[in-house]
Amino acid sequence: MKSKGLASPTAKKGDIVDITRKAFGKLGSKPRTLKQQMESLTEPDLKMVLQIAHMVKLSSVFHKETKPYKTIVDSMYPKMSPHFRGLVADILEDAEPRGTEDTQANKRDDVISNTLKEYSGAVDQPVNDIDFSQRRSTDAEKAEQLQAAILEKLNIKERAL
Numbered sequence: 183m184k185s186k187g188l189a190s191p192t193a194k195k196g197d198i199v200d201i202t203r204k205a206f207g208k209l210g211s212k213p214r215t216l217k218q219q220m221e222s223l224t225e226p227d228l229k230m231v232l233q234i235a236h237m238v239k240l241s242s243v244f245h246k247e248t249k250p251y252k253t254i255v256d257s258m259y260p261k262m263s264p265h266f267r268g269l270v271a272d273i274l275e276d277a278e279p280r281g282t283e284d285t286q287a288n289k290r291d292d293v294i295s296n297t298l299k300e301y302s303g304a305v306d307q308p309v310n311d312i313d314f315s316q317r318r319s320t321d322a323e324k325a326e327q328l329q330a331a332i333l334e335k336l337n338i339k340e341r342a343l
Contacts, residue, residue: 216272227266234259235270251275 204222220228238255241247247254252271259267 216269216276219269220273231266231269231273234262234266235273238270239274248280250280 214222220231223231234255238251238258241258242249242251242254250271251274252268255262255267255271255274259270
């Protein structure tokens, strides 16, 4: 850590009051800007955040990642404080916006909606897989028909049992 020079600002007695006001101030106020968040960090924390941002940026360039920075930071540093991970992602996004969305959430939503559509279609249109019109069918034949229908739906070929 570098020693402070002659032109460095000195700490004032009122600084501790400002810090506590920032820490315990109103929660309903507008969110702090990126600049305000970075200014509130201590010097070692700021150095750490900038180093992490540098490593994440190098990794994304090296691996030609197109994922959002938040996803990359979360995968590279899962045990880091969520506050610092979010700050690193915000710094990188501010410096070079990716304009990409979190595709995992979109995929999940698509799977859920497709599943719901399949279930709603199955309820509206009942399917009779077994031919009950033949009164002479035995229970064994009906069981075989049911098994064949299930295997066909699951796209599994019948195996000799």
